[in-house]
Amino acid sequence: MTVTQSPAPAAVPAAPPGWLRQVTPGPALATLIVFAAALALTQGLGFTHGATLILRTAILALAAVSLSFLIGQCGLVSFGHAAPVGIGAYAVLISGEYGVTNVLAVLPL
Known part of the structure; x- marks a missing residue:
């Protein structure tokens, strides 16, 4: 009696861990452009409160992203x-x- 074996299908490569994944810069770049345009517009029109609000938002967003990086990708408790x-x-x-x-x-x- 002969047994025929079919070749095993090729294994799908696993996704690289965390920070090695391909990230499309589209949404981040669009957000950066919107913030820069809003900052330039508020400065150009003389709305100092708007510029202050945008800068505070950007600073807090930077702190939040760095905390997300520490906890998410690095796995460190901060x-x-x-x-x-x-x-x-x-x-x-x-x-x-x-x-x-x-x-x-x-x-x-």
């Missing part, structure tokens, strides 16, 4: 993640109280 953001905000506030308003002088803080 107990003091907000501390550097708060210390930086406090340092910029204190330097503003002393009259330092140059962006290049405040940027390293």
